[in-house]
Amino acid sequence: MASSNVTYQKVSTKYGIIVGIVHMFYFLLMWALGLTNIVELSFISGIFLVIGIVMAISSFKRAKNGVIEYFQGLAIGATVGVVSSVILAIFLMIFVNLLDTHYLESLQASSLFPESLSKLSLFVLTIVYGTVPGVIIGFIAMQWYKNPDHTMSERI
Structure with missing residues (x-):
């Protein structure tokens, strides 16, 4: 990739889509194993967000020959977070309406969500x-990546 054609928007959108798809597959795996009633397990998917943001920042920095502006890294974190969560939110609306109409009730019964949780508020x-x-992870990751010497290896 030529560095002039690479923008943080393109990179973060690409990784946001990947993370969103991974979130969906993780949720479907939990559903297939009957674990969706254990809401706390869904927070493990935050690891996917961390990995996606770090890989996006690293990829962008490599494509820009080791140079990344601080706010570009924050924007990458935010954009990966937004894109992946919008994909997951759309998927959850399809899931709640077509596959498991009682899932919303199980969320309402958990202590992590209010009893008045609606589909719109879930979205x-x-x-x-x-x-x-995403913003917080981008901020934390940029503490490492703002230094010109720090990047991930090409193998990752």
Whole structure:
């Protein structure tokens, strides 16, 4: 990839889509194993977000010959978080409406969500729960990547 054609928007959108798809597969795996009632397991998927953001920042920095602006890294974190969580939120709406109409009730019964949880609030909360950590993870990752010497190896 020529560095002039690479933008942080393209890189973060690509990795956001990948992370969103991985979130969906993880959720379907939990559903197939009958583990969706253990809501706390869904927070493990945050690891996918961390990996996706770190890989996106690293990929962008490599494509720009080791140069990344601080706010570009923050924007990558936010964008990966937004894109992946929007994909997951759309998937959850399809899931709740077509595959498991009782899933929303199990979320309402958990102590992590209010009893008045609606489909719209689930949609919005899913996006918020992906975006805010995305910004925070981008901020933390940039503490490492802002230094010109720090990058991930080509093998990753």
